[in-house]
Amino acid sequence: MDIYSKILQPVITEKSTIKQEQGQYTFYIRPEATKIDIQKAFTTMFGVKPEKVRIINEPKKIRMIGRSKFMTKRHRRKKAVVYTKNKKIDINKFKI
Numbered sequence: 001m002d003i004y005s006k007i008l009q010p011v012i013t014e015k016s017t018i019k020q021e022q023g024q025y026t027f028y029i030r031p032e033a034t035k036i037d038i039q040k041a042f043t044t045m046f047g048v049k050p051e052k053v054r055i056i057n058e059p060k061k062i063r064m065i066g067r068s069k070f071m072t073k074r075h076r077r078k079k080a081v082v083y084t085k086n087k088k089i090d091i092n093k094f095k096i
Helices: 014-020 035-046
Strands: 007-010 024-029 052-058 061-065 069-074 077-083
Touching: 007 035, 014 024, 035 052, 035 077
Parallel strands: none
Antiparallel strands: 007 024, 024 077, 052 077, 061 069
């Protein structure tokens, strides 16, 4: 699989935009991606070597309907938080 396809898209929320000013960038990633894959992809895409990479597994949201049925509201997702020290990148240049 291509190194560019490991990072799917940036997370654009109020909290993530505040964290970008501190050098923390959040991305949705593929479920099979590892920290090393994300570090290599980030370095090739933006030209900045990350200081640290953390991965978050978000569970799917399940809602009960009645007594015995379940409905899935959101599928399982995986995020990566990439830390850079004193180096700013332009997240708007990210191409899917």
